[in-house]
């Protein structure tokens with residue numbers, strides 16, 4: 001198929017080589033779309049994009065979105081050209097969503113950041129930078145947050161102190177246990193030592209008695 005040929009690795013390697021050889025700028029279009037798939041079929045398969053292999057009005061051979069059939073490359077360019085406007089619009093959208101259902105957005109954010117630690121790191125870094133640049137506002141926020149969550153904060157402090165005390169208690173108990181354990185094992189060791197000594201003594205006494213008995217016996221036999 002033509003599209004397979006056009007979008008094969010060899011095709012791209014060759015055209016890149018040619019472009020480099022003729023000192024041209026090599027512009028790579030998206031290589032994701034390998035199969036030609038009509039809009040209706042893409043929609044039926046639940047895909048968000050389709051690909052005809054035909055260039056758009058501005059010459060991109062790129063996927064188009066099933067919703068609205070816009071060329072994704074045109075969209076990308078338009079977005080890049082109007083970055084501030086696009087960002088403002090998405091901020092506006094986010095504001096509306098947050099206002100409509102703040103808990104839902106918070107839950108969504110939590111899940112997203114849990115799944116994308118590198119983004120979470122960036123969010124934290126941005127917050128740090130903002131606080132460094134706005135110390136006055138940061139203090140104000142903290143003050144307001146503390147005032148609004150006084151009971152929660154106090155409860156957390158109490159829980160923390162309680163946990164600390166419990167940990168200390170556990171530590172002391174563990175120490176006591178090992179001390180008692182030491183005493184017991186020392187006593188057991190002493191007992192075992194004493195038993196061994198007693199056994200050895202008994203064995204020696206028995207062998208002495210035996211020897212004495214044997215000599216006595218032999219003497220006796222000699223006598224009889």
Ligand SMILES: [Zn+2]
Pocket residue numbers: 056057058059060062071072073074075
């Ligand atoms: Zn286009």
